[in-house]
Amino acid sequence: MIKAATFQGQKTAVFGLGRTGNTAALSLARGGADVWAWDDNEAARKAAKAQGVNVKDLSKADWSDFNELVLSPGVPHELPKAHWTAAKAKTHGVPIICDIEIFAREVAARPEHQRPKIITITGTNGKSTTTALIGHILKACGKDAEIGGNIGRGVLDLDKMHAGKYYVLELSSYQLERTQSLRANAAVFLNLSPDHLERHGTMKAYEAAKLRIFDNQTHDDSAIIGVDNKETKRLFSELTAKNGRRIIPVSTKKSLGRGISVMKGRLYCNVSSKCVEVCDLTHAKALEGQHNHQNAAAAYAATQSLGLDPKAIGEAILSFPGLAHRMETIGSAGPVRFVNDSKATNADAAMQALKSYENIYWIAGGVAKAGGITPLEKHFPNISKAYLIGESSPEFHKTLTKKNVEHKISGTLEKAVLCATRDAMQSGIENPIILLSPACASFDQFKNFETRGEAFREHASRIIDLFEQEKNRMSAA
Template identity: 70%
Template sequence: MIKAETFKGQNIAVFGLGRTGVSAALSLQAGGAMVSAWDDRSAGRDEAAKAGVSIVDLTAADWDAFDALVLSPGVPDNLPKPHWSAERAKASNTPIICDIEIFAREVAARPEAARPKIVAITGTNGKSTTTSLIGHILKACGKDAQIGGNIGRGVLDLDRMHAGTYYVIELSSYQLERTQSLRANAAVFLNLSPDHLDRHGTLEDYGLAKQNIFANQTDADTVVIGVDDDYGTELCSMLKAKNGRRIVPISARRSLGHGVSVLDGTLHSNLGKRAMKVCDLRKAKTLEGLHNWQNAAAAFAAVQSLGLPDKAIGDAIQSFPGLAHRMETIGQVGKVRFVNDSKATNADAARQALASYDNIYWIAGGVEKEGGITPLLDLMPRVSKAYLVGKSAPKFSKVLKKASVNFKVSGQLDMAVMCAARDALQSDQPNPIVLLSPACASFDQFKDFERRGQAFRESVETLIRLFEAEKAKKANTESAA
């Protein structure tokens, strides 16, 4: 745990006792702050109390006594409607921050020579893969890399910092809009597409929240920015005009005169005196698709900016084991491969997987995001049949019917897996893929995308066991004959 000693002696309110809220409360308490923590859920309060968090009813508290409110990233302070705790904080002029801001102040309080290195990653899609890949590269190169933030462990739950630590932090727009002090040695901005607009209001405001990742950087720091979308291209040009830091554009679609790019599956670096080939990404089986090639380019650029050797980075990229729920191959039944892309909670994320395969038996649906699946209709020639689940199924069925796409309303995920597997096995297509890439949030049927992905895994593993048992039975029968 990182002790929040910069808040020693202060009175801090903490609302929202999920993963980040509990770690923030414990960090503040360990650093000497007086914590008053609360959650609207009694179960959340009970679990936090068991962990040692000081529980105080904030609905009856004197808010003028608080020096700050640490508000869970998922709790709104503005749109679509401010939470009551945010309203109370604003009425008493209490600053609203998050766990990332606490972490940033702890880093800034240390002498320059004793500070850890920070690699921060944001973007609409690809954050988790890029964050994990950077952490993997650093560890493979012998560094003490700690991975957390919006993925895995809360940032304050990471191991205590020292000068040789590399913190690799995934940052959501929710976290960045409440962070003022973070200085990233390497800041990665992957892409931007419409998402979370209920929280931010407009795409412009959503983008501005994410641009906070560049705040406080100096000319000793590096910006890594994806230029495969219009927003990234314009942002890169704007940052170059401002100067003041090293800017490295990355692309998986075109060659760059300066930057890191992927051409025909080969990662190229054009950052030194001459361009060089780094590695063949086609050998990295867990990094399929153009979007993952962009993630690899971003990871290379970020780690290279920290002074690590190109060849070692390239070797580490090829050994990356991949992430659960991100185009994760679960297994195979006969000729049919099953791919878990449950993390694809919007259309743009689902596009990455749909564009990477052919002969797809696509499982989609859940809680619809803005635009639904209409932006994906250009990829439907790759889809042999769609299987719709969850709340969005009736609306999605109308969209697919109008576009003359073969589909079935399955309702539940286990039924969709069974039907998709049957149809794929009975097809005469080569290498069919049963793909869970929902293009939706999971909250209608599952607590989160991880639970949805795990349910998919369990259904597929059941099918694999049945297939193997039937195969063994047939072999025994033939042997006896």
């Protein structure tokens, strides 16, 4: 754990005792802060106490004594409605931060030569895969690297920092809007599309939160931006005009005169006077699809900007095992392949899978985002049949009916998997794909997208096992 020594002697409120809140409270306490930690949920308070967190009722505190409030990223401080702790903090002039800001101050407090390297990643989609891939590249190249932030472990739960350490951090807009001091040696901004507008209010505010990933960078640091998305292409032009750092564009749609490109599956680096082919991404089995090629290009740009050997980076990209719930192949039952893309919680994310495969038996639904699945209409021809689950089923039924896409309302994930398997087996289609890519949040039926993906894995694995057993029985007969 990273000890928050910069908070020594301060009285700090912590609200939200989940993964990040508990580690923040423990880190602050070990650094010498007087911590008052609280959660509205009794079970969360009990679990935090069991971990050694100092749980005190913030509703009974004198808020004028607090130096800062560490508010869990998932708890709103303004929209759609400020949480009561945020309202208390504002009334008493208490700054609201998150665990990333604590981490940033600990890095800044160290002498320059003793600081770790920081690589940060944001964007509407692709953050987790890019973060995991960068971590994989660094480790494959012999670096002491850890990933965290919005993926895996909370940032303060990572191992003690030292010179030569690399921290690879996935950062959400919720985290970035409460972070002021973080300086990234390499910052990646992949793409931008409407999401979390109930929290930020407008696209302009959402964009502003994401752009904080570039705050505090110097001429020695690198900004990596995907330019295939019109919003981030504009941001690239604006940052270039401001200058102030090395800016590396990334594209999978066109060859760049300067930058990192992917053309016909091949990754090219053109950041100096000579264009170099790095690797053939068609051999990277865990990085299927154009969006994953962008992730690979961004990961290459970030690691190469930190001085890693291009050839070693290319070899590491090809050996990347992939990330659970992101276009993850579970296995096959005969010709039928099961793909878990539960992380696709909005239409933009689901689009990446729908345009990467053909003969799709598509499982979709849950808590719909604004616009539903209408943005996916141009990829409907790749769908053989759709199976709708969750509360969005009536809305999605109307959209698919208008576009003459064969579908049925399955209701539950288990029923959808069974029906899709039966239909795919009986179709006679070559290499059908049963794809869970919901284009929705999971909260109507599952705790989170991971739980939904694990449920899909269990249903698919059961079918695969039965198929193998029957195949073995027939072979032995």
